[in-house]
Amino acid sequence: MNEVIAASVKNLYGIDVDIVLTRPEPQFGDFASNIALQLAKKVGKNPREIAQEIANDLESNEDFSEVTVAGPGFINVRLSESALLALTKKEPLPTRAGKTIAIETNNPNPFKAMHIGHAFNAVLGDTIANLLAVSGAKVYRVSYHGDVGLHVGKSMYSLLRYADGDFSKIESVPENDRNSFMSKMYAEGSRAYKEDEAAKKEINDLAEQSFEPKSALYIQIYDLCKKWSFEQIDAIVARLGNQPTVYRFLESDADHYGVEVVKRNVPKVFQESEGALIFKGSEHGAFDNAFVASNGRGLYAARDLGLMLLKNEQFHPDESYIITGEEQGAYFKGVIAAAGQVWPEQKDQTVNIPTGLVKLTTGKMSSRDGDVVEISWLFDEFKKAIEIREGEASDEIVAGALRYQFLKVKIGGDVVFDVNEAVSLTGNTGSYLQYAHARAKRILDKISNNITMPTEMYDEDRALIRKLSEYSETVENSFRNLEPHHICNYLFELAQEFNRYYEKNQVVGDEKEAHRAGIVVLYADTLKAGLAILGIHAPEKM
């Protein structure tokens, strides 16, 4: 359609233009263009006059049932029935076809509890991976975990004290308590590090041992707790509705590759400063950062370089995405700039997507003090709310509500998480959409085979059909900038539109039953497809 209008402009005025169409209020039409307003100066005519000339030229096109000029010079186009119906079946254009992309869809550290912030990150990562896949890319979901360093030292400090030389004390922690147990161990170690000089010294040594353990007991506890952590992480991430990852990267593996890369690029990229090897990020819009410590130990930044190397060996991606909290934004800017210097041929291959924070309306969240909102608690809250309504609170339903809450705000912004609101199940929530889908399916259950997919439409169908026709462009818009929230907004509007339709137009038993059932099928399929991109299950009943 854009081309049709562009051709018309070319034909009338001999000017090449890019036509951007907008969706006006339904009263004006299905699409609108302001091209006449933009051309007014160039052509030297009144914009309304130009609009009228273009409108006259477009009138003959059979895809348009009506072309009008309104306001200061908008061209409003109403589509013909067949053109509008055709749009409802249009697939999004796969703009990333042929690309290979690696993306981290979760990266909680072992030895710490997984909390709501990790869930947020994992859900965003998984959904962005979905968007990338829908846009045609070959997507590899990976995870990356910090299994070495200071936080390990802090946990090991408390764990070794808890064990008191007896490994079986650790081993006997019941499965259900492990997440909070680890959380507590970390918090205790963290507090000791802050308050007690002797403990601090010991923790530094224990952190060092995460690279090279000195005792058999250390290895036993470290290995077991790491294993527990990954079991927990995998279980929770699956429960959240994430698709499984294909590879787990570890900092302990990335470390020596990274250190090697850094050392090899001194002094070209990295410089020695006070014994450490640093990258002058300040010359690249970031900050100067140490990659290798003065004791020769690799730091987080070196490991991220090593990770890039490992990802390349493993997947040869054209692009590589890392989703993190915004507090790491400047840090990644530096690492990515350094990588661009080290591997100029892969410059800008890695992209960091910074997210906001999850804030709770009630109480604070701090992983340092062990005062965290654990994900299982959140699941329980949702479960209770659903059961009050006598609904079946399966993990899929709960995860749907939770994911939607995270995804409906624009990425990068903070999510203010009001448990009561999230759990309310009314209004713009995942539950509303899931319920809307279940309702539609129940209508179809009552109709045996009397369904014809719509080839025509009546006045009462138009609003819903028009909304359905916006699906494809909404998805394209969403994956262009990797912003899932557009799909949330759209699906909510779609479901509202359907609920209105449903209130006014009886399907089962009506003389238009077959036709209307076809529209219900179209709607249910669209809703399901949109929810699938968000990683939300569309239930048959609930």
Add this chain to the structure above:
RNA sequence: GCACCGGUAGCUCAGCUGGAUAGAGCACUGGUCUUCGGAACCAGGUGUCGCAGGUUCGAAUCCUGCCCGGUGUACCA
């Protein structure tokens, strides 16, 4: 100090590749319905779009300055 992100209705947020009276949800008030599943639908808004300039036929949207909040600012991750 410098850098990045944010400031839109009582609350939580869309809208920001400039366009037609600035939109949703929540909350609040009233209504619909002998439920194709009421987790529904309908009606009800006097908003300094943080402030001040600028660009433009036109600015919530672009530019500049300022104010407020958050985050970051090398040997933690």
